[in-house]
Amino acid sequence: MKVLTKKTDYAIRALLMLGSKRGVYLSAKAISTEQDIPYQFLRGLLQEMIRHDLIISKEGAQGGFMLKKDPDEIPIAQLIEIFQGKVQVSECMFRKQLCANRARCVLRHEIMRIEQVVNSEFDKVTIGKLIRDLDAANGMTHGSGETA
Amino acid sequence: MKVLTKKTDYAIRALLMLGSKRGVYLSAKAISTEQDIPYQFLRGLLQEMIRHDLIISKEGAQGGFMLKKDPDEIPIAQLIEIFQGKVQVSECMFRKQLCANRARCVLRHEIMRIEQVVNSEFDKVTIGKLIRDLDAANGMTHGSGETA
DNA sequence: TTAATTGATATCAATATAGTATCAGTTCAA
DNA sequence: TTGAACTGATACTATATTGATATCAATTAA
Ligand code: FES
Ligand code: FES
Numbered sequence: 410m411k412v413l414t415k416k417t418d419y420a421i422r423a424l425l426m427l428g429s430k431r432g433v434y435l436s437a438k439a440i441s442t443e444q445d446i447p448y449q450f451l452r453g454l455l456q457e458m459i460r461h462d463l464i465i466s467k468e469g470a471q472g473g474f475m476l477k478k479d480p481d482e483i484p485i486a487q488l489i490e491i492f493q494g495k496v497q498v499s500e501c502m503f504r505k506q507l508c509a510n511r512a513r514c515v516l517r518h519e520i521m522r523i524e525q526v527v528n529s530e531f532d533k534v535t536i537g538k539l540i541r542d543l544d545a546a547n548g549m550t551h552g553s554g555e556t557a
Numbered sequence: 558m559k560v561l562t563k564k565t566d567y568a569i570r571a572l573l574m575l576g577s578k579r580g581v582y583l584s585a586k587a588i589s590t591e592q593d594i595p596y597q598f599l600r601g602l603l604q605e606m607i608r609h610d611l612i613i614s615k616e617g618a619q620g621g622f623m624l625k626k627d628p629d630e631i632p633i634a635q636l637i638e639i640f641q642g643k644v645q646v647s648e649c650m651f652r653k654q655l656c657a658n659r660a661r662c663v664l665r666h667e668i669m670r671i672e673q674v675v676n677s678e679f680d681k682v683t684i685g686k687l688i689r690d691l692d693a694a695n696g697m698t699h700g701s702g703e704t705a
Numbered sequence: 706t707t708a709a710t711t712g713a714t715a716t717c718a719a720t721a722t723a724g725t726a727t728c729a730g731t732t733c734a735a
Numbered sequence: 736t737t738g739a740a741c742t743g744a745t746a747c748t749a750t751a752t753t754g755a756t757a758t759c760a761a762t763t764a765a
Binding site for chain 2: 755756757763
């Protein structure tokens with residue numbers, strides 16, 4: 410069971426790069442090369458993120474992409490929703506004979522509770538948080554540098 | 558993002574039926590009909606569950622399937638693992654430049670923490686618990702009967 | 706003996722995921 | 736003012752996963 414698909418995975422990495430270099434345009438090529446993401450595939454993801462107002466772009470030479478939203482306001486739950494659709498545990502698992510009344514179905518509640526827990530966990534982790542974690546981890550490794 | 562696939566969904570429903578009728582063999586046909594599960598597809602799932610020691614079978618006329626384990630000891634986490642594979646968030650999301658040291662990678666920890674939360678939630682819900690919830694729900698609807 | 710069953714497998718269809726290709730339009734800079 | 740470096744838009748292909756079907760041998764109860 411794969412929780413994050415390549416799309417989400419790549420999108421997160423692209424956003425991490427954009428989030429680390431605020432105020433400048435990064436090209437799809439640069440991100441693709443640096444993160445080992447298939448170029449055209451990445452292009453599609455970036456366009457999708459523009460549509461969702463996460464980033465902006467600038468055409469032409471020296472163009473590229475830049476974060477639009479505050480990284481702290483981009484939970485990976487949103488990226489999962491964009492690239493993998495809303496988290497849904499099951500349409501309606503227990504039909505007919507097994508479950509007489511949908512309205513007050515306890516099972517359904519159980520399942521939806523889990524759904525919410527999962528969502529809330531993914532909501533807690535934002536691009537901003539990941540960037541800070543990343544900086545901290547790299548800081549520990551080699552002083553205050555961030556080259557490698 | 559679909560959390561439960563048809564396989565898991567069907568398997569849970571089959572187990573709920575088996576768990577509601579302890580001590581007798583239920584045929585694949587009966588389960589298939591009652592739960593609207595494609596017959597041969599279900600057969601495959603049942604065989605898989607035999608291999609995992611969740612149920613036993615009896616061949617021949619009047620044969621069928623019966624629970625082997627206590628329903629309270631069948632968490633749906635196990636069914637997810639059997640039919641959808643272990644929950645894995647991502648192989649290694651942040652490679653190369655972004656993440657210098659795998660060993661103490663904070664991001665990795667973050668991701669794995671979510672993984673554990675998800676798993677533990679699915680671990681809490683057992684077939685036994687679902688059956689009790691179900692009975693309670695049906696009980697509310699139409700007295701103490703359990704026909705419909 | 707035969708109908709009702711499971712065991713074991715092979716195959717197919719549908720869908721989702723991952724990745725590629727192409728061309729038009731925009732912008733910077735030589 | 737031209738061309739290289741870019742994005743916008745979209746069509747296409749390949750691969751993997753999921754969902755479903757088909758077949759036939761072996762077993763068992765009536
Ligand atoms: S789970 Fe669908 S009505 Fe109860
Ligand atoms: S996430 Fe892979 S090493 Fe940090």
